[in-house]
Amino acid sequence: MIAELGHFSLVLALAMAIIQSTFPIMGAAMGNLTYMSLARPAARLQFLFVSISFGILVYSFLINDFSISYVANNSNTLLPWIYRFSAVWGAHEGSLLLWILILSIWTIAVTYFSHRLPEYFLSRVIGVMGLVSIGFLLFMLFTSNPFERIFPIPLDGADLNPLLQDPGLIIHPPILYMGYVGFSVAFGFAIAALLGGNLDTTWARWSRPWTLLAWIFLTIGIALGSWWAYYELGWGGWWFWDPVENASFMPWLIGTALIHSLAATDKREIFKNWTILLAICAFALSLLGTFLVRSGVITSVHAFATDPTRGIFILALLAIFVGGSLVLYAFRAPSTKSGGKFKLLSRETFLLFNSILFLVAMLTVLLGTIYPLIIEALNLGKLSVGAPYFNAVFVPIMAPLIIFLGLGVLTKWKQDDFSLLLKQLRNLLIASLFIGISIGLIFFENNQLKSIAGIVAALWISTTSLYSLFVKIKNKKNKLAAMRIISRSFYGMLVAHIGFAVCIVGITITSQHSVDIHQRMKIGDVIEFSNYQFHLKDLKAVSGPNYEATEAIVDVIKNESLITTLRSQKRTYTVRNMPMTEAGIDAGFTRDIYMALGEPLDNESWSVRLYHKPFVRWIWLGAILMAIGGLLAVLDKRYRLRILKKKIITINNEAIP
């Protein structure tokens, strides 16, 4: 009975979504305040009904209601409660419900934190988000009902995929979805601006904190995914260029272009149309990601062909949203007046290059991701496009981006003098090259050229960014006071760029200088590897709630002192009979030591893999810094002052344009 309530609640949510989109958008067009005033209550009620539905699914998992097919397929009585909870989004139907829940969370956040927006604009934003919601609720109700019953009721469930039974996977999907779906807010703002026909720069200012927030979540979400893959898959890899990863990386690339372009639109009234297109593109890529991951098309085009309903539905949604937006854009965009002019050597130019390089990067990832599908669909054979391809084509695109980043932060708006700029940059460039080359030559024996390139790039980014702070305060008497009045978004930019540099260092060094060995070991064996001694102390049987495991206990010794004791397990999850490796990791600022237990070779010996991964933590540290930078920008006073002024603005908005 309770499951049917959850289903019914979704139907009610759909009804609310319909009210939320039709009346406010009509009201904004007709100037009807009553219609517009329906936006907030409808959005909040929709959130309520979606939450009830989500809560019921959570409850069904917690009480092991195996009469629900989705629960029976993804849970088990032996599964610890926390994984029964996260199993809610362990497969298709539940993660779709999470998608919709997060969409409605973003929508009500907009209703609560956008008092300063004019009523007609807010109504359109919420209306457009309601349209997205309608699409996904219909998708769910027609193709992917999580509350479907099963008969006969199985005695026990088929268990959650053991890969997903991990703390990282409890938080990774919700955070990632917050980012993905968060771009629907940017999309809502862009479409609202197009609907209003008034493409001035205010919409860009309003949309900036929301877009930044979505980007922050996406950044953290991707980093969490990478970290999870690193410790859970047992191979020490942190990025595979897997289609599922690419699906989240593409919106991130365009999202990054978007936050830069929004800043330019907000500050200099330029790239207005371009920014709108980027906002539409970021959202379209979120939908495309959902399609790629959910349609089964990734494993094979034929898998898609056997059950095309879901895929076709999302593809249709994608076509409607993107097609509709572009038609609207085609009508409205030509009337936009461009703002400030700029010369070739100006910050605007470099911001534009930022946009198009990120766009090219995204198109490259897209090409590599869908190329095998196209080839297969055209019956030209089967093809794999993997890491060697992406690494080969991605780095040459990132190189100019990094050079332009350094130039961009120091170039003035409108126009700059080349000789003056050169004078500033010459010393920074020489310093970066000198330090980078020295570090490369002193610390690394092999792959020196690539290591030096990466370190010089990171130094170039950080020195130019820090120098831009110095430029701001060098002529001030009281430097500390001068630093205090610099805006938070400037510091945000600084921190995020340095985060990018940290990330580059991590990626470069760990890719070029990680070493690993694969060894046969029995109790008592000592292996010398990478200046450490690994002493296998014990191998013992361990039982978990739903798995059996063998645990290896290894002392890591350097210069005769114990560094750490690593524990790595080889588990077999009993229900699905699936082997899993739990890596033993000693994390460090400059290196990780990583051990993965392989397989038994005979009665005594096991195969063991040991990895030494220098600077691998810097990859995620860089991502955290980027997110902190984004957060600083969100907290900029520019946005807060406007909240204080909200009353005046709302009064002014009584007269609708």
Add this chain to the structure above:
Amino acid sequence: MKILYQSIVFALVILTTHKSYPNDEPVYFTDKNQEQRYYLLIEEIRCLVCQNQSLADSNAPLAQDLRNEIFKMIKSEKSNNQITEFLVERYGDFVLYRPPLNDNTWLLWFGPFLFLIIAITTAIIFIKKQSQNNTIDN
């Protein structure tokens, strides 16, 4: 019922294949160069029975088998080209994570640089045009 049946079949397949190839035996090289080639090769060859993993990243019996085969080929002085040719002959281009450049893949390999050239040219034309239209107002 179907699920139960499927999981039994799945379990049997796993158990039987698992039993017949308990072969994660480490390989040892005396030649440093051969060792490097081995590790690079298994990174770039796809494990055909896995979702999306290289030979280096998989414990599937087939991956272990192929790793050993590649080990033997390297030991018997086969070149990288000979090894990949052998694998492609047996499994098709699908086995290579680095797709070969041919009629079907030129767009894949040159596409990104095509995008780059088009994008940068368009951007420069746009900038020139808009800065010529009006003078810079300060």
